[in-house]
Amino acid sequence: MNFPFTRHHLSRKEAFLQRLFEILPGALSWTILLGMVALSALNPILAALVIIAFDVYWILRISYVIIFLILAYAWLEVEKKTNWMERVQGLANVQAHLETLQRQPSKKGLKRRLSRWTHQKELRHLLDSRSEHLSPEDVHHLVIMPVASEKMEILRAGLESLRSGDYPSTRMVVVIALEEWAEPKIKDGIAELMDLFRGAFMDLRVVVHPSEIPGEARVKGANITWAARDSADYLSRRGIPFDHVIVSCFDADTVVSASYFSCLTYNFLICPQRQRASFQPIPVYHNNIWDVPSFAKVLETSSSFFILAETTNPEKLVTFSSHSMSFKALVEIGYWPVDMISDDSLIFWKALLHYEGDYRTVPMYVTLSMDVIDAGSWWKTAHSIYKQKRRWAWGVEGFPIIMRGFLAMKDQPLRKKLPHIIKMLEGHIMWATWSFMLMVIGWLPALFASRVYSNSVVYYSAARISTIIFSLSYLNLFILILLGLALLPRKDVRYGFLKRLLFILQWFLLPWTNLFFAAIPALDAQTRLMFGKYMEFWVADKRRVD
Incomplete structure (x- = not known):
């Protein structure tokens, strides 16, 4: 389906739908939050019943996710x-x-x-399946690594991981997608890396993305699209078919595991519809995890848990962060969006709409590691993490475009589109509201009507229900702590018992951590979109301690 995956240059009808769906997520989130505050003031008993029902739903939902998280982790171990x-x-x-x-x-x-x-x-x-047989010898890898302000030591570790893996690096074309506006010291560092890794790959190339191209925003998607278009010409000149090429887009701090590309190649070759699939590994944040504050460790471990649990439901799995796909598919759908921030997830939706629902994400039980944000101090790191989580939550910018795409997809029945719509909208609403409901609004009925509330049946029942809910919560939290410790990199003599103890204790602050670094950034992003205050791309602060 030829669908304009953008919010620009729309007809009057499309522009109206765009604004309507931009308003919807934020409006729903604020309606839930403000509605519960008003209900707590006007009818605290009813508000208490609603909150109890929510708490029960929340603990059941979390317990359900924990079960699948355990299964996914077990398979990662397998x-x-x-x-x-x-x-x-x-x-x-x-x-x-x-x-x-x-x-x-x-x-x-x-x-x-x-x-x-x-x-x-x-x-x-x-x-x-009787699908077309493709020999392993025919497969090539194109790896695109965008660079804007990342330092040489960050990128060097990633390139070294590509070279030292068990898959032949001589079958990889590595492209450093460099922004023209990058500082001279960044460009000088890239030149040093070119000398250091010369001959390590089939080819190592630098593609400079010009600034101020009409129709582009200052986003990563524009940079990697420029590099991918240049790579298409490169592959064509060498007679390499696009359907034999797997393209992987990695952030500059990505360090792949030794077996990553062999696992990717295997999953690509055994996938009957390999030209209609993306391949999603498990992202972990181990590169500098022992050098950042404990709350940052817990937040990024939670992000890994989210993707790990999602892999158990491939039918609804969406790409996240670093991932791979057929280069032929990337070319056919028109590359990444060049005017939007959340390119890593939006590329899946763009492909799903282009192929009218005939596209999927294949989970891979192999890890790749990235950096946790480290801005040098606790407060600066906290501020940078807030901005990063708000940028992630800005993925809501894709919701109105995807909804317009589903409306234009006339041949697909509603029963196939509805699960995607519900999961997407529910995810954004939960992201912005759940922590507020648990940590703030849940206390309001008792504050607004203490006497009436204390003499009600709800008051006496609530204590028992709360006890059960918190008991189950601590059980789930205990499981998360164990899995978090198991997922951490092997013990380093530099980081002893105290570091791990702080990591464990920080999990008990997870509800508050999620409030300040998940719910508030998500509500911030949705509110900006609701009022048409569009965000710009921001490069996260990352550093490594030798």
Whole structure:
């Protein structure tokens, strides 16, 4: 479907729908919050009942997510020691590889048996699909790393991880997408890296994105789109088919695990509809996690948990941060949006609309690591993290465009579009309201009508219900702490017991942390969109301590 994925240059009808859907998320969030404040003042008993019902729903929903988080983490552990490169090589002849596996004796250990059983199941599914066979030798990787103000040591670690992995780096074309307006010291650092990594890849290129191109905003999507268009010409000149190329867009601080590209290649090759899929790894924030304040550790670990839990529902999984996709698909849909901030998730929705619903995200149980924001001091880091979370929440800018796209998608039945709409809208509303409901509004009925409330049946029932809810909350929190500790990088002698203790204790402040660094930034972003105060891209502060 040829749909204009932008808020600019719209017809009068489209512009009206755009503004209507821009207003909707913020209006709903404020209606819920202000409505509950008003209800607490006018009818505190009814407000208390609503809050109790919400608390019950909240704990059930969180417990449900925790269950799937445990399952996803367990599968991440199952695949941790998988030899992905061996599996890639086996795909040169799928039938022969499957027969060889079936003749081999079962491996010891539950994890290995589960992994092997899944591998054989995927091979049989690939054979049954009768999709076009693509040899591993035909696959090339295009890696785009945008750079604006990132320092050389940040980018160097990422390039080193590409070179030192188990996948041949000689099959990678690495493109450093450099902004023209970058400072001279950044450009000098890039020149040093070019010398340092010369010959390490099939090619290492620098593509400079010109400033002030008409129709573009000062956003990452414009930079990486310029680099991707240039790379399309590069690949065409060398006769490399686009459908043989997997493009990965990584932030400059991304450090991939040793088996990342072999796992990606395997998942690409066994996917029958590989040209209609994105591939989402599990992002973790381990590069500098021991050098940042404890609240920042907990916040970014929570972000990893969110994606990890989402992988258990591939039908609704949306790309986030660093991810990969078919270069052919990227070219067909017209690359990333060049006038919007949230390119990492919007590229999925743009593809879904272009292919009229025939697009999906494939979860990969392999990690890549990025930096936690570190601005040098506690207060500066807190301020920068707030701005980063507001930028993430600004993903709501895509909601009105996606809604317009769904309305234009006439051939798709409502039952296929509605789950996406509900999940997207619900996610934004929960993001902005849940912490307020739990930490602030939940106390208002008792404050507004203490005498009436204390003599009611609701008052006596609320205590018992609250006890049950908080007991279950502490159980869930205990599970999160254990998983958080398990997900952290291996112990470094520089970071002893005290660092880990602070990390554990910070989890008990998670409700307040989420209020200030999740709910308020989300409400801020939605309010700005509601009033047409559009945000600009902001590059996060990141540094590493040697």
